[in-house]
Amino acid sequence: MHLVQPTQIHIALDMMGGDHGPLITLPAAIQAVQEIPNLLLTLCGDAAVLQRELSQAGCGNHPRLRIQPCSQQVSMCEKPSSALRNKRDSSMRVALELVEQGQASACVSAGNTGALIAMAHFVLKMLSGVERPALISTLPSTAAQPVYMLDLGATVNCDADTLFQFAVMGSVMAEEVEGLQAPRLALLNMGEEEIKGTDQIKQAAVLLSECDELNYIGFIEGNDIFSGKADVIICDGFVGNVALKTCEGVAKLIINQIRATLLSSLVGRIVGKVAQPWLKSMVKGVNPDQYNGASLIGLRGIVVKSHGNASKEAFLSAIRQAVREVERQVPAKIKDRLEQVLIGKA
Amino acid sequence: MHLVQPTQIHIALDMMGGDHGPLITLPAAIQAVQEIPNLLLTLCGDAAVLQRELSQAGCGNHPRLRIQPCSQQVSMCEKPSSALRNKRDSSMRVALELVEQGQASACVSAGNTGALIAMAHFVLKMLSGVERPALISTLPSTAAQPVYMLDLGATVNCDADTLFQFAVMGSVMAEEVEGLQAPRLALLNMGEEEIKGTDQIKQAAVLLSECDELNYIGFIEGNDIFSGKADVIICDGFVGNVALKTCEGVAKLIINQIRATLLSSLVGRIVGKVAQPWLKSMVKGVNPDQYNGASLIGLRGIVVKSHGNASKEAFLSAIRQAVREVERQVPAKIKDRLEQVLIGKA
Structure with a gap:
């Protein structure tokens, strides 16, 4: 054989x-x-x-x-x-x-x-x-599998068609690379109601709703990026880049606060020794950009x-x-x- | 008397x-x-x-x-x-x-x-x-004083003039309410270089650079929102809202990860008991929106x-x-x- x-x-x-x-x-x-x-x-x-x-x-x-x-x-x-x-x-x-x-x-x-x-x-x-390229990467999530987000900074201004194309590309990535069936797609917005957001996002929502080949589930807010509500999150490159880098900033802030609190007491210092590896893995986990490659698609x-x-x-x-x-x-x-x-x- | x-x-x-x-x-x-x-x-x-x-x-x-x-x-x-x-x-x-x-x-x-x-x-x-109202609030920072950020969601589309007016309003808030002298103003952008960002932001940067009455220090990225580099961070309401809510999402994710890690071992469970109050105060600290009022200015x-x-x-x-x-x-x-x-x- x-x-x-x-x-x-x-x-x-x-x-x-x-x-x-x-x-x-x-x-x-x-x-x-x-x-x-x-x-x-x-x-x-x-x-x-x-x-x-x-x-x-x-x-x-x-x-x-x-x-x-x-x-x-x-x-x-x-x-x-x-x-x-x-x-x-x-x-x-x-x-x-x-x-x-x-x-x-x-x-x-x-x-x-x-x-x-x-x-x-x-x-x-x-x-x-x-029409335009997008940077896509996986982010950590409280659910079992990671969530894909695009665009993370390749295309600053996106019209509705571009956001729609990003949704198609993100869906294919999640299906092919992550092996998901009919991945849930969401547009990142400042509210979940239909009336919220920019004209581009509202128009993209209409295009996605009308598309039977995609599993579009609606708007998602920043606080739900990591909650596992969606498998692919779509936004323009400016917003995606700010959101991703804000994650990095928050992670640093929290680690700093934990360190400061731990160092302020003897018990804390002992706890700190034990917790050190967790802190490190946490920073890694919340800094996806630092660890995972982003694909330019x-x-x-x-x-x-x-x-x-x-x-x-x-x-x-x-x-x-x-x-x-x-x-x-x-x-x-x-x-x-x-x-x-x-x-x-x- | x-x-x-x-x-x-x-x-x-x-x-x-x-x-x-x-x-x-x-x-x-x-x-x-x-x-x-x-x-x-x-x-x-x-x-x-x-x-x-x-x-x-x-x-x-x-x-x-x-x-x-x-x-x-x-x-x-x-x-x-x-x-x-x-x-x-x-x-x-x-x-x-x-x-x-x-x-x-x-x-x-x-x-x-x-x-x-x-x-x-x-x-x-x-x-x-x-021309347009803005929601402003303080966020935690690794520096001694908090940082002001606006707009957090009142005005979705902002032209350069609106962003400039937001900068003036933010400066006054930081001076009057926080007691800062010549607060450092920064525009939230996807890079620190002059060529980065949307046309509105680039034009607002020119307006702010030319204004002697304001202490404009340039662009800032999402990872520096909490670093104390700037006292007032200016962005449009869409980006500000996404950034603020993303903070909430990251904070939740990290707390979840810490909890899961702590619960997975006996030592961890003991550490968890000790760390419980810190976790709570951390969530509060990183959820400014939850605790501080936002002013509509x-x-x-x-x-x-x-x-x-x-x-x-x-x-x-x-x-x-x-x-x-x-x-x-x-x-x-x-x-x-x-x-x-x-x-x-x-």
């Missing part, structure tokens, strides 16, 4: 992106190929640095770790427009072009978010039927954005996520679903 | 608003007049209920608790437009009209937020120079909104806040400052 040879999955990594560059991305890449036997990684970046670090790690000749030399890198504070114009041989741009040319099936980067969105949009182009290719300050574990998790999206062929599924929904509407 | 007789402060209370009505508002009113010797309260609501409850509390003839009979009340789920049209003799409307007629200096309500905003706008009218009169689910303590805190705003004459100060700023711009 022969085991079926699994198809090889080829992913291009922006090795120079993020606050720590190869110090983080290289160990993650090595662990990824050890973990996933059919994974081939192209490491885009400074060839000398990458070759030296690979050799030091004893992986100088690993058959599934290939170096793609790039002479430039996009800095974390560079303007997207400048990166787009001037960084054609950057590790970020080259990784995206490998996807565009069909040589890789996905790109993973921990680099400058604005530049990555602009470059990915420019290089990969939008899927037909999608709506493009003709898979792009996963890891946090700029990602650890090796976080970058590895972003690679794993890219693998899942390749296996599930997320962009093709989004395109199919959009066509199906548009036929339903016509 | 004669003590100066303090001027009497007259406040109208919507006794029927909120989830619990007089069960909460009456004990708060009684404690307020006991605490503040120059406070006169007009209790708007169902006269029979209020008279009975006052008598039972032994305050049937209190000289500084007057009942203003009202035949209607606004329910918590009523549409603002319907309340405005049909509830002319409601406790909410009558309390606002006492302010409009100059018989009371402020109104406090725990009722339906949308209806209160619509009615207050209609009855009291805007201050000259202000920009109107020709003082309106303080207590949370619908307010406790006696929370409603009392809203009354105290109204007293402070009357003492500091906040609406007049906002009007003066706006005139001063507009002269500076001309």
